[in-house]
Amino acid sequence: MSKSNLINSYNWLQHPNNEWSFQNIEKLFTTQRINKGNQKPSEFAVKHESVDKIEFINLEQNKQTIKEMLFNGYADSFLVLKRGKIIYEEYFNDMDQSSVHLVNSISKNFLGMLTGILEDKGDIDVDKKVSNYVPELSQSVFNETTLRHALDMTASVKYDETYDDSSADFWYETSTIGWRPDLIKENS
Numbered sequence: 001m002s003k004s005n006l007i008n009s010y011n012w013l014q015h016p017n018n019e020w021s022f023q024n025i026e027k028l029f030t031t032q033r034i035n036k037g038n039q040k041p042s043e044f045a046v047k048h049e050s051v052d053k054i055e056f057i058n059l060e061q062n063k064q065t066i067k068e069m070l071f072n073g074y075a076d077s078f079l080v081l082k083r084g085k086i087i088y089e090e091y092f093n094d095m096d097q098s099s100v101h102l103v104n105s106i107s108k109n110f111l112g113m114l115t116g117i118l119e120d121k122g123d124i125d126v127d128k129k130v131s132n133y134v135p136e137l138s139q140s141v142f143n144e145t146t147l148r149h150a151l152d153m154t155a156s157v158k159y160d161e162t163y164d165d166s167s168a169d170f171w172y173e174t175s176t177i178g179w180r181p182d183l184i185k186e187n188s
Contacts, residue, residue, distance in 0.1 A: 010182050019074060019093055022102045029178065033100065049087040051080055076101060112151050126151065 003020045012021040012028055025031055052067035070078055076095045080088040095101065103110075118124040124133070126147040131138035133147070145155040160168040166183065175183035 009178065009180070013180070015074065019076075022076065023093070023095065023099060025102045026100070044081065045085045046089075047085045047087055048089075049082075051088045108151075108153070115147065115151060 007017045007021050011017050054066050055063050058064040076093045077091045130142055130145050130150055149155045161170040162168040171183050174180045
């Protein structure tokens with residue numbers, strides 16, 4: 001039996017199911033693929049360097065190499081860009097450069113970089129309110145939030161993202177958007 005028959009909206013986030021589901025999210029949920037425009041993509045110089053053995057102190061306060069982090073964290077891909085050059089690029093779990101993958105929170109990094117480009121060009125002011133750019137937010141809890149606050153994630157909105165607490169806001173949101181329908185009754 002194929003993984004797509006065993007993995008569903010109730011178990012897709014559990015390991016090892018998420019190794020398949022993060023690359024096949026469109027088979028589980030309605031999605032929107034964000035394609036690049038017609039413009040030729042930027043080209044980066046490549047100067048491979050070994051980063052596998054670089055050590056750091058992890059969240060558990062233990063020494064760990066980047067290679068160990070990638071293995072222990074079940075990474076699907078890893079890219080290091082240094083001074084405009086790709087110095088490390090590797091794909092795991094049957095991924096390659098053209099693979100589709102759920103991005104979740106990494107979107108904040110892309111949005112921050114794009115906002116910085118727009119600010120540098122004078123097209124946007126990060127000290128203006130978000131509602132200046134998205135008027136629909138003027139009647140929400142974000143009505144006084146500046147773009148800088150939103151980008152820094154310092155807007156004053158109560159939100160609990162404690163993953164091991166099934167009553168946390170994160171799980172309520174997850175059930176509401178359909179990613180964990182089994183939690184709807186629990187969080188209603």
